[in-house]
Amino acid sequence: MRFYKNFILPYLVWAGLLIVIPLIMILIYAFTADGNSVLTVSFTFDNFKNILSSAYISVFWTSLKIGIITVLICLVLGYLMAYLIAQFSEKVQTILILLVTIPMWINMLLRTYAWISILSDNGLLNSLLTFLGLEPMSLMYTDFAVILGLVCDFLPFMIIPIHTSLSKMDKSLIEASYDLGANKFQTFKRVIFKLSIPGVVNGIIMVFLLSISSFVIPKLLGGGNYMMVGNLIESQFISVGDWNFGSAISFVLAAIMLVAIKITEKFDKTDE
Amino acid sequence: MKNSDVCIIELKGLTKTFDDQQVLKGIDLKIYENEFLTLLGPSGCGKTTTLRIIAGFEEPDMGEVLFNGVEISAVPPYKREVNTVFQKYALFPHLDVFDNIAFGLNLKKMPQDVIEQKVKKMLSLVGLSGYENRDVISLSGGQQQRIAIARALVNEPKVLLLDEPLGALDARLRKEMQSELKKIQQEVGITFIYVTHDQEEALSMSDTVVVMKDGEIQQIGTPIDIYNEPENRFVASFIGESNIIEGNMLDDCLVKFDGFEFECVDKGFKPNEEVEVVLRPEDIDIIAKDFKKKTKIHGKVESVVFKGVHYEIMVATENRTYKIHTTDYFAPDLEVGLSFGPEDIHVMYTMGWTA
Structure with missing residues (x-):
């Protein structure tokens, strides 16, 4: 036993180098600014004060909004799909879950580009509309396009944990509920849904974290002016070059995520 | 030993097939009010399937289930006046003891003070007063079993179905629960249909024992009948131990086996009919x-x-x-x-x- 514990060492080194040290660096960057010629680094809260300007607040607000909408859509669609999948025999369930995960084998950029060719002004969807004699619609570079991209990318992260909690549920609990006089709807409400809450919570956390911090999808489907927190961070590091401000935004984003996780977990424990 | 002559459940010619395997081959059975009836048999004999058909979890391929004379085989379980105690208790892990027992009453939208009163009464019946706010997962197997019984009985069913409810308990606790179950049955005065493969359990609790094998009923009778007058080799060897000997019936009250003639008390066989003789080890x-x-x-x-x-x-x-x-x-x-x-x-x- 003691011998096998040594196998964790490479991981500890890896995690230290690539996770802990960068996190500390972000923390240091967030609270410092370029100093003068005598002292090259100085401590400051200015980076955080800058975030409070209305332009940046609205970026956070957009991200939060898009994240919550994506979570809600994924929750409804994902629960429905997970529930339907769980009705099949175990063999069929394995195949269906495989089908759910297959899109993830394709590169995310490719999948997003596929949406561009479907949604763009002379794309697949508009060609179809014109063919049917309907007015073409401008779909690209809208909230709709971004949310559609996010939902399609992250839906499996909602389906899988919910399906796991549904499929491992003791079937005799459902029978007990019928036996005690609950019809199908009451059984779902009082037993099945309640017992699947851990899966729902996991799904919500994963989809929320992935969508609030995404930047490729909003950039491609939302257009160059579309700003979510991920895009803001990217621009600070890549084009503006203000690493201190970028780090402060990352820090705030991480804090929002932590709070969101804590709130969701609370929902898990106090379900009655 | 029947307490009543009013038939509450009647099964007529039930058959059921799962994946090409016929688990019930025509079950005919009358179950009376206030009766403690046990379906006894080895695993795979169809006893649990019979119980699940009465509960409404399975529909028979053929045959009828009559409840007070009304055919109910297509009625969903939540509309039947029976409740089940499940093999592995099946208590709801997200609810505490009180809410588990009150589950059925809450569905009936009873006033809260009535529910509280009924739950309290049930808890005292199963000897767990004061456990209302306990987490069901923290209870021992025996306690969970009692909660499961209380949860079923609180709905005042006409018939309580018990699917090997003591199977997961240790030997001593099982003995204790056996006498307790019998006591509870007499106290609430309803029909219990009990499924088990344990012959001792069946003999010590039941008014009527139904011995099953391969989807067919072998014998229906009181525990004493089943033990003393087994109808065939299977019943004789499954219940208690026995010496089973092939012989010939020479005449009424005269049987021949192992080369000797013996006086006996059995009649009504054809002259010289081939028979099997049971000698219980304690009778020799x-x-x-x-x-x-x-x-x-x-x-x-x-x-x-x-x-x-x-x-x-x-x-x-x-x-x-x-x-x-x-x-x-x-x-x-x-x-x-x-x-x-x-x-x-x-x-x-x-x-x-x-x-």
Whole structure:
């Protein structure tokens, strides 16, 4: 036993180098600014004060909004799909879950580009509309396009944990509920849904974290002016070059995520 | 020993097939009010399927389920006046003890004070007063079992179905729960239908025992009937231990086996009909002195095993080895005679034709 514990060492080194040290660096960057010629680094809260300007607040607000909408859509669609999948025999369930995960084998950029060719002004969807004699619609570079991209990318992260909690549920609990006089709807409400809450919570956390911090999808489907927190961070590091401000935004984003996780977990424990 | 002559559930010609395997081959059974009826048989005999059909979790392929004379085989479980105690309790892990028991009452939208009163009464019936706010997962197996019984009984069903409810408990607790279940049944005065593979459980609790094998009923009777008058070799060997011997019925009250004629109390067989004879190990006496004059069957003690209350002694005779239970000790290799009276011999029809 003691011998096998040594196998964790490479991981500890890896995690230290690539996770802990960068996190500390972000923390240091967030609270410092370029100093003068005598002292090259100085401590400051200015980076955080800058975030409070209305332009940046609205970026956070957009991200939060898009994240919550994506979570809600994924929750409804994902629960429905997970529930339907769980009705099949175990063999069929394995195949269906495989089908759910297959899109993830394709590169995310490719999948997003596929949406561009479907949604763009002379794309697949508009060609179809014109063919049917309907007015073409401008779909690209809208909230709709971004949310559609996010939902399609992250839906499996909602389906899988919910399906796991549904499929491992003791079937005799459902029978007990019928036996005690609950019809199908009451059984779902009082037993099945309640017992699947851990899966729902996991799904919500994963989809929320992935969508609030995404930047490729909003950039491609939302257009160059579309700003979510991920895009803001990217621009600070890549084009503006203000690493201190970028780090402060990352820090705030991480804090929002932590709070969101804590709130969701609370929902898990106090379900009655 | 029936407490009532009012038939509450009647099964007529039930058949059921799962994946090409016929688990029920025509079950006919009448279940009476206030009766403690046990479906007894080895695993795969169809006893649980029969119970699940009564509960409404399975629909029979053919046949009828009559509840107070009304056909209910297509009625969903939540509309039936029966409740089930499940094998592995099936308590809701997200609810505490109170809410588990109140589950059915809450669905009926009863006023909260009535629910509270009923739950309290049930908890005291199963001996767990004061456990209302406990987490069900923190309870022991025996306690969970009691909660499961309370959760079913609080709905005041006409019939309580119990699917091997004591199977997961240890031997001592099982004994304790057996007498408690019997007591609860008498207290609430409703029909219990109990499924088990444990013959001792069936004999000690039931008013009526239904012995099943391969989807067919072998015998229906009181525990005493089933034990003393088994109808065939399967019932005789499944319930209690027995020596089963092939023989011929020479005449009413006269049977021949192992080359000797014996007086017995069984009648109504065809002359010279081939039969099987049951001799329970505790009904045979071993005689060591003067046995050649007193007994017909002679043999030699082959082995002696101490079983606690009695010795299990195997006596090898010319035709077979007999199993005997006695409180007296006989040394191995001792020459002895075996003695039994007419009332100890039980004659059954042979089973060969069923296959």
